[in-house]
Amino acid sequence: MKTHLYLISLFIIFLASCSANQQSEVKPVENYYRALMDKNLNLMLAQVCPSWEEQARNDYQSFAAVSAQLKNLQCHVQSTQGKTASVVCQGKIEANYGNEILEIDLSKFIYKVIQENGSWQLCGYQ
Numbered sequence: 001m002k003t004h005l006y007l008i009s010l011f012i013i014f015l016a017s018c019s020a021n022q023q024s025e026v027k028p029v030e031n032y033y034r035a036l037m038d039k040n041l042n043l044m045l046a047q048v049c050p051s052w053e054e055q056a057r058n059d060y061q062s063f064a065a066v067s068a069q070l071k072n073l074q075c076h077v078q079s080t081q082g083k084t085a086s087v088v089c090q091g092k093i094e095a096n097y098g099n100e101i102l103e104i105d106l107s108k109f110i111y112k113v114i115q116e117n118g119s120w121q122l123c124g125y126q
Helices: 002-037 041-046 050-064
Strands: 067-081 084-097 100-105 110-116 119-125
Touching (some): 002 110, 002 119
Antiparallel strands (some): 067 084, 084 100, 110 119
């Protein structure tokens, strides 16, 4: 019985560890979109690779003059290879352009996240 409980405990620790690692990889993507909705350019830029800052600024400008909401954002790691991960998300952005509501389905993108200097950063999407 002790062996069985020990194995269950190890399995729970393993699952928690996997979840914590994936959380680190998805965090820059989730933080990026939350900062975009809050119109917080500095926080957006803190989530991205230096090579992707220009695109982040473009995204910011696209939403700066509109009212937008993030709906049901949930991200998870699709794959990891060394210090690079692919992250996919569910959810959408609803942007109000006066008489029109534009919905952007976030599940259509695969986000490239890279670990640099001990932290994960969003480095693009396709």
